[in-house]
Amino acid sequence: MTHSPDSVLSALAQAAAAATAPVARKEPVTRERHGDVFTDNYEWMRAKESPEVRAHLDAENAYTDEVAAPLAGLREDIFAEIKERTRETDLSVPARRNGYWYFTRTVEGEQYGVRCRVRAQDTGDVLADWTPPVIEPGVPVEGEEVILDGNALAKGLPFFALGGLDVSEDGRWLAYSVDAAGDERYTVRIKDLSSGELLPDEIPGTSAGLALAPDASAVFYILPDESWRPYRLYRHVIGSEGPDELLFEETDEGMWTDFGISGDKRELVIDVGNSEVSEILTLPLGDPEARPRVVVSREQRLLASADPILAQGRPAYLITHNRHGGNNAVALVLAEELEKPFAEQRWIPVVAHRDDVKVDGAGATAAWVLVSQRENTAPGFVVFPRADIEALASSGLDTDDDAPDLAPIRPEFREEIRAVSAGSSYEAPFLTLNYVSFVTPQRVLLFDPATGQQTVLKDTEVPVADLTQYEAIRDWAVAQDGTRIPLSIVKRKDTPKDGTAPAVVYGYGSYEASMDPRFSVARLSLLDRGVVWVVAHIRGGGELGRAWYENGKKLAKKNTFTDYVDATRHVAAAGWADASRIAAWGGSAGGLLMGAVTNMAPELYKAVVAQVPFVDALTTILDPALPLSALEWEEWGNPITDPEVYAYMKSYTPYENVRPASYPAIAAVTSLNDTRVLYVEPAKWVQVLRANQEGPAPIVLKTEMDGGHGGASGRYEGWKDFAWDAAWTLGHLGATERVG
Incomplete structure (x- = not known):
């Protein structure tokens, strides 16, 4: 279908002018810290169960639908393109473990994977025995077992995500956990694979991970505290109705607990820590009376x-x-x-x-x-x-x-x-x-x-796509302080480097997370409309080692934002893109980045997609009772006790630094049940942005009412989410028609 860029831009402008944005009432709440006074008019929107809050979010969704209505056809086209480029009935490469080949099938029309296995052969030929069998998509294999069907489990649920899955060494027991709301609260169940029956054992409210004991006698799991910090490790004896055994508890609210079983199955390894210090303990698995012992102590500050x-x-x-x-x-x-x-x-x-x-x-x-x-x-x-x-x-x-x-x-x-x-x-x-x-x-x-x-x-396989038509190029921008910032440029080979192309600059830059290369079928829909996709590997990430991260955290956090702005300017100056047709994308901490850079340099961006954006970071981190807040101190600093950290964060936190300006078309995309970045942050931010908007571009809030931090569940719903974000971007960039 053809979507004339001019006609779409005109329709978007008309829709934005005709629609009336929801206006939330103001209820001033004053915060006083370290001699600073801040008045928040929208903190009341944190009351998630309030009918008024729900009604407001519904009104925001209705407004978003009205403003984005001219993009409906484009969204449908992009969804169809993703679908036709995806082998919907497919399977993963089988992996051998304890006498079985395990693999996952996907089936056309089904949202979730189906976990399967088939017995392995031992012929004495090492190469043959360890080369995965040839299994055809959609064709069952003799002796194939379905051990877990995500589609059957998800039936009737508003949301579905697996948190953990493990098969016992003898192949009999399957332990798995399910989040049915998007709030990352999982329920552990155990299935007898010999009969297909679920055991009565049921453990609600766990964190994501789990592991079965090598002797199949027990399952290990972690419970979170009230702020959703994983902190207690338990052993549940399969079939037991008594209280589960507490193996370890971490009382420091700034430390996170994780665990796993060693490859040789001799020990349970307990990892405790944050971004700056860790402690390692191990528990021998052959001795039921053993207790964890320290391998590396937190006292060593390693x-x-x-x-x-x-x-x-x-x-x-x-x-x-x-x-x-x-x-x-x-x-x-x-x-x-x-x-x-x-x-x-x-x-x-x-x-x-x-x-x-x-x-x-x-x-x-x-x-x-x-x-x-x-x-x-x-x-x-x-x-x-x-x-x-x-x-x-x-x-x-x-x-x-x-x-x-x-x-x-x-x-x-x-x-x-x-x-x-x-x-x-x-x-x-x-x-x-x-x-x-x-x-x-x-x-x-x-x-x-x-x-x-x-x-x-x-x-x-990527059907109906000639992947030889695309290229990835390394470029470098120069930051204000002279630091060279690596950029990954992804585009069609026939997209010219002459300053005429539209571009999306994607960034994150926090928690030492690296934005590593990944292939995206969905991204091809942007590239085929002439868009240059740029990943800015800014400080705060881990792409260039530990120093790259440390120079973008705490009191050096602004390097993350200025790096992104400098990368954007370079993209235009180097001819990769038209300076008037650049969009910004980022999610979670990358959503904080979106808010910060649009406050700093709103003129650089035509459109912004801020996914589950951490835009009210200072309010969140000041309250240790909120989910995961205390864990953030090692990333951003502790504004509760440190006046310098408070003042520094106050100077960049997006919500508190919105100013009168001509802002780009901003879409804040969030989920009601997200426990990592609460919906209230973008809901408040959007209200303040609109009050300060001096230009004609719309600012919308799109809330997934049954989703979590990653949005709605299911692969087709994920494709729809991407199509929405992509259409918002392409429509405002005037890049709605395919060029190849």
């Missing part, structure tokens, strides 16, 4: 992770740590060393710290040790024979200066801008690689480190 390993038969740990620098190193530490004072422990170096490479973690399989790392923004890994690492236990190495002369194994790839991750079951002799780039869909490879051979197991 950031670390650990994977248990037997080194020449001696219990040990592969520890990734920042003792020698922020980009981390890897050490082998024998368990017996933990009985000594920390300063006397022998940490045998495996991988030394480097300023130009960030080590993200290390883990072992029965044959290999993998070290994940990031170099030149790109995530990847190196591999070592496990025997070489175990041999270090009897070496004389004990300082970082004595790093061993090990030869890392790494696969080679042609694309510069790409992401590669490795994994496999513990007993697998080979590694499974997941490869992706901005222009290459997910490719699954079988990699034999011993020979370097790569075998393609699956290339994700």
Whole structure:
């Protein structure tokens, strides 16, 4: 269908002029902190169950529908394009574990995946036994079992998301958890796969993760506190009606608890920490009377992770740590060393710290040790024979200066801008690689480190699309302080670099999260309308190592915002885009970014999509009772106790810095049941934006009434959400017609 850019722009302007935006009543609430007084007129909207609040959100949705009505046809076109470019009936590459091949099927017309398995064969031919069987989409295999059908579970629910899933080592029990509201509160159930029956065991209100004990006697899970911080680890004996056993409790409200079972199934690993300090404890799984013991204490003020390993038969740990620098190193530490004072422990170096490479973690399989790392923004890994690492236990190495002369194994790839991750079951002799780039869909490879051979197991099919027509290019912007900011430019090859193209600049820049390359079928609908997609790898993320993150957090947070603005100016100055046709996209902490940059430089952007935006950050972080607020102190600082942090945050928090200006067309997209960024933040922000809008562009609030932090559940609903955001952007950029 043809959508003339001029006619769509005209229709949008007419719709915005004709519609009447909801005006929330004002109920002033005064906040006084550190000598500063702030009056908030809309804090009353936090009362989620209030009929008045619900009515207001419904009115906002109706207004949004009216303003965006001229884009309905474009939304339908984009949804149809995503659908036709997706192999709807498909399956994942089977993964072998404990005598079964496990895989997930998707079926055309169904929202959720179907988890399946089929028995594996042991013929004695290692390559044959560990090469996944050929399974056809939509064609059942002899002996195939459906172990969990997400569509059946979701039936009748307003929202559906799996929080955790694990199968016992003997293959009999399946433990899983479900969020039925979008509030990230999960209920754990256990299924007997031999009969298909659910056990009466039911554990409500858990956090996302879970794990079955190797002997299938129990399931481990975590409960959150009132602020939704995971803090209590329990063991539930399957079939037991008594109280579950509390294994660990974290009382520090600024620390988060997570756990997992080691690959060799010997220990439960408990990770406690935040972005600046961590503690690691382990629990031997063969002794029901054992209690967690500390591997790395928080008193050492380290950031670390650990994977248990037997080194020449001696219990040990592969520890990734920042003792020698922020980009981390890897050490082998024998368990017996933990009985000594920390300063006397022998940490045998495996991988030394480097300023130009960030080590993200290390883990072992029965044959290999993998070290994940990031170099030149790109995530990847190196591999070592496990025997070489175990041999270090009897070496004389004990300082970082004595790093061993090990030869890392790494696969080679042609694309510069790409992401590669490795994994496999513990007993697998080979590694499974997941490869992706901005222009290459997910490719699954079988990699034999011993020979370097790569075998393609699956290339994700993208029907009716010629992917050779697209390209990803690395560029660099220069920040105000001279720092070079990496940009990933994704576009059609025939989109000219002459200053005429529309562009979307996407950013995040918080929590050391890296915006790594990923392929998006949905994004092709933007590229095919001549849009240049730009990922700004701004400070506050982790793309260039720990220092990149630290220079964009706390009292350096404004670097994140100015980097994004400088990246936007570069995109126009370098000819990638027309300066008058640039849109901004970001979500969650990236939504805070959207609010900050539109306050700083509203003239740079024609349209903005702020997804679940953290735009009232100061109000939230000042209240430790709100979900996850106390955990934010390590990212932004603590404005409750520190006047400098308060003043700094007050100077950039979007809600408190809206000013009279000609703002772009802003869509704030949120979910009623989001527990990470509450709906009230964008609801308040939109009211203040409209009161200060000096231009004609509309400002809308779109609330998913049954969604969570990721929006509505189900793949088709996700496609519709993207189509809405994309149409809003394309309509206001005047880029509604396909160019290819």
